[in-house]
Amino acid sequence: MACCVRVWLMLHVNWSCGHVLAELSSLKVLNCLGVGSMLETLTGKYGEDSKLIYDLKDQGGELLSLRYDLTVPFARYLAMNKITNIKRYHIAKVYRRDNPAMTRGRYREFYQCDFDIAGQFDPMIPDAECLKIVHEILSDLQLGDFLIKVNDRRILDGMFAVCGVPDSKFRTICSSVDKLDKVPWEEVKNEMVGEKGLSPEAADRIGEYVQLHGGLDLIEQLLQDPKLSQNKLAKEGLGDMKLLFEYLTLFGITGKISFDLSLARGLDYYTGVIYEAVLLQQQNDHVEDPVSVGSVAGGGRYDGLVGMFDPKGRKVPCVGVSIGIERIFSILEQRVEASEEKIRTTETQVLVASAQKKLLEERLKLISELWDAGIKAEILYKKNPKLLNQLQYCEETGIPLVAIVGEQELKDGVVKLRDVATREEVNIRRENLIEEIRMRTSQL
Amino acid sequence: MACCVRVWLMLHVNWSCGHVLAELSSLKVLNCLGVGSMLETLTGKYGEDSKLIYDLKDQGGELLSLRYDLTVPFARYLAMNKITNIKRYHIAKVYRRDNPAMTRGRYREFYQCDFDIAGQFDPMIPDAECLKIVHEILSDLQLGDFLIKVNDRRILDGMFAVCGVPDSKFRTICSSVDKLDKVPWEEVKNEMVGEKGLSPEAADRIGEYVQLHGGLDLIEQLLQDPKLSQNKLAKEGLGDMKLLFEYLTLFGITGKISFDLSLARGLDYYTGVIYEAVLLQQQNDHVEDPVSVGSVAGGGRYDGLVGMFDPKGRKVPCVGVSIGIERIFSILEQRVEASEEKIRTTETQVLVASAQKKLLEERLKLISELWDAGIKAEILYKKNPKLLNQLQYCEETGIPLVAIVGEQELKDGVVKLRDVATREEVNIRRENLIEEIRMRTSQL
Structure with missing residues (x-):
């Protein structure tokens, strides 16, 4: 280091x-x-404020x-x-x-x-x-x-x-x-x-x-x-x-x-x-x-x-x-x-992921709801990330939950909530999602 | 200021x-x-570490x-x-x-x-x-x-x-x-x-x-x-x-x-x-x-x-x-x-007070129990503070609860818990005190 x-x-x-x-x-x-800091590190970066x-x-x-x-x-x-x-x-x-x-x-x-x-x-x-x-x-x-x-x-x-x-x-x-x-x-x-x-x-x-x-x-x-x-x-x-x-x-x-x-x-x-x-x-x-x-x-x-x-x-x-x-x-x-213990470097509770392409808007809408409810959530900054990459990201960073939106889920008014450790997935009605995440993360 | x-x-x-x-x-x-800092502020304070x-x-x-x-x-x-x-x-x-x-x-x-x-x-x-x-x-x-x-x-x-x-x-x-x-x-x-x-x-x-x-x-x-x-x-x-x-x-x-x-x-x-x-x-x-x-x-x-x-x-x-x-x-x-709102400058939940003289030891024993239970508690640093002074201190600093020990309370195995705002006092059995304080302060 x-x-x-x-x-x-x-x-x-x-x-x-x-x-x-x-x-x-x-x-x-x-x-x-x-x-x-070294003076040269700072000069030429701030324009007229440099004075x-x-x-x-x-x-x-x-x-x-x-x-x-x-x-x-x-x-x-x-x-x-x-x-x-x-x-x-x-x-x-x-x-x-x-x-x-x-x-x-x-x-x-x-x-x-x-x-x-x-x-x-x-x-x-x-x-x-x-x-x-x-x-x-x-x-x-x-x-x-x-x-x-x-x-x-x-x-x-x-x-x-x-x-x-x-x-x-x-x-x-x-x-x-x-x-x-x-x-x-x-x-x-x-x-x-x-x-x-x-x-x-x-x-x-x-x-x-x-x-x-x-x-x-x-x-x-x-x-x-x-x-x-x-x-x-x-x-x-x-x-x-x-x-x-x-x-x-x-x-x-x-x-x-x-x-x-x-x-x-x-x-x-x-x-x-x-x-x-x-x-x-x-x-x-x-x-x-x-x-x-x-x-x-x-x-x-x-x-x-x-x-x-x-x-x-x-x-x-x-x-x-x-x-x-x-x-x-x-x-x-x-x-x-x-x-050699793995230490989590974030407190993220849930990753908002998508199962198919072209669902960035849906991910943004969902994560905004979660943020507004005070839930610590994250998305990958990609328009069309692969589901596998999204799940791997959770494994690497220790994020415990994934909220997955897909076409079927959107149609059914549900979100698929995945437990990263057990890989269990359940469909949760959208209106109950925040409560469910709160309940699950309070047990962690 | x-x-x-x-x-x-x-x-x-x-x-x-x-x-x-x-x-x-x-x-x-x-x-x-x-x-x-001004150099003169620091010199002559640290002995041989001054170098x-x-x-x-x-x-x-x-x-x-x-x-x-x-x-x-x-x-x-x-x-x-x-x-x-x-x-x-x-x-x-x-x-x-x-x-x-x-x-x-x-x-x-x-x-x-x-x-x-x-x-x-x-x-x-x-x-x-x-x-x-x-x-x-x-x-x-x-x-x-x-x-x-x-x-x-x-x-x-x-x-x-x-x-x-x-x-x-x-x-x-x-x-x-x-x-x-x-x-x-x-x-x-x-x-x-x-x-x-x-x-x-x-x-x-x-x-x-x-x-x-x-x-x-x-x-x-x-x-x-x-x-x-x-x-x-x-x-x-x-x-x-x-x-x-x-x-x-x-x-x-x-x-x-x-x-x-x-x-x-x-x-x-x-x-x-x-x-x-x-x-x-x-x-x-x-x-x-x-x-x-x-x-x-x-x-x-x-x-x-x-x-x-x-x-x-x-x-x-x-x-x-x-x-x-x-x-x-x-x-x-x-x-x-x-x-002109009064802003609390501490998070103290309870003041441990005594009703009579010669109870410093009892106050120290009680506050130690509360600290060990994670309760934010305070005492006045006096051997024999007057009860009135202790209550006034709570009013001034916005401490919501007072746990009062007195000779009678010690005999009865209770602590008198006073709500500073309402001035209501109830005797709480010593073994239930921590739970009672937690309950009351979680509602605040």
Whole structure:
């Protein structure tokens, strides 16, 4: 497949104030051409309107960039419009000067799918909802086993403090910890000590904490930890983590959630709870624990970002999640390719066909009736297509029904309705056809 | 409203090989921030990932532009991927260096919504389908009276030839004719003669033709026209126009379609039939014909465009239509504002509320059950919200049902279900609640 083509799975997101149902209803091959084009591609196509083509060379001296994610623009939008309370989803493209890795769903231009809840609320209620949403999406998409790792920036910062990391090194050490899902501890430690000048003792202390993962029991254990429990930030974070796990227990989803001290997430803007969902795969020998095969969602709380865009620095607490739909699509595509399963690329319910020549007018009349009744119908764009070709087209494209008009049918006031799978044909009175098609397709 | 905010009407397009149902199901306030951002907005937010931000200054020396429409990229896509047969819709943003006129739905960055049918088919069958789609969308959206003007580039070119326009001036005279929907004939004539060097006699001959509009009768009349009927191109175009009107008659939509010789459309790439849909408004005095208040859809046949991108020049005939959704949204927004009608911005079916304090856990348990059953539910993110506040929230946001848990209800194994509109309350046994909510909301 050419690099600019991808199978785009229609993602129907029913988001209603906390409830999200992501449903992969059908596969559509869509054109995913970039927004940016070579200038020569566009010139000479629009006549006198060509002057309206945007040329990126000259934008009035402004330094412009392409959107990197949806979170920062969302925060700016809240600040500019003085919105203090909103919940929304947003699916749109973002751009990264990255090295594309198509097979792993990494592109320079790709879709993000974000949910965010902004507003001053009681602790951890919206945060728990975000995790419920991630859990629901990953379960409904049937991507296989997954795990949602949860941590809190305040616990990390408290941990760094009690391990002896100087304040000024919190962010850079945090971004070293963030690499633990890809490289072994020894390498991360080398980076901390060699490149970032942390003392080996401090690194070793961090190394002990970041091995820990668990649930409520681990939270309780750390609340009793002689060092961590003395740190104000860590204590706050652990208290909220406990509350979060209580809510997640009520949602019945703790089975897939792990409080994991090695989860850091690199972005600077997080201020509280952070999370990341990874898909799990059984190892070959089936003895060890399943291993992570990559992140498919991530997010967290960012209470300071909106304030950075507000002239008066007014804060709007936010929590959100980004679903890695490109990564998810590439997994689903690979599965489809492996299974050799045939995927329907249209939702057409019925092909309007003719048994003899010279019946184009009759086909057009009938299809118009079906369209007007809201039925998804199609004809071949030929004046006199052969019946065999019309039936073959249905087999190839997976259209389940054929409505056949022929001279005899027209005389009798009926339409022959054929079930493509069973090849059964029945004559249906014209006035009952729409109802019959509706009934049959609602059973599919 | 700030200029970067617009009400984005969810457009559900059910496109199935010819059948399109555009349904405005709900109003959502969405963030319409641009793809391009000020560099300073993005820097300092992503920590070490900042190096991935796309900076438009330096793209390896390539001249890049932003996409101007969806048609040229579609044609390039077909050529690059050697696709000779496809039907698709595409909704995405395009960019124009235009002077924005927000109230008329004209922006520099805006959505286009395109349908195209590519492939070698029998004449005018896909073309008729495109017009049926435009008719269906504009009817279903209930935008008021509309008219779809139809013409053909070959008829225009034939007309220019028989009027004495030199071949080299066809395109530029065509773009003068294109202005007739905005400026009077006298001005257009001045431009043709004064600026473009056409003889006044040729202009006058054009002036007579471009007044003509009608249906099959006009086509028949022009097929008999002593001059036009001698021109090969015009004759071809008129023959196809006749066929098109026969198909449109079978679709039952000729009442809203006018063959109009003044319709030109400026874009260079059209080669055959062209069309444009305009909304009509009754004049104040109700005596004259209704006047056009702007174009809301347009398109046509472009048989040469794909070949321009194919190394061997292989042609793929195409016909398509672009729906002016921004313009349509601005009309619907104005109507909503004028009517003072309250538009629901969510699809929430039920609010889970509590009658007393300390029932957050019970609310979370209940909402989780509802979410798991696919019901769109919401809670207030407060530990102990007042019942009155919860009910008021439903009134304000238009949530139709409230599921109230209280101590007595918990004891009795019921949930109090309140109808927000009628204020009626009934106790529903907990095990029947989901079914009851489904039943009630399916009637709404």
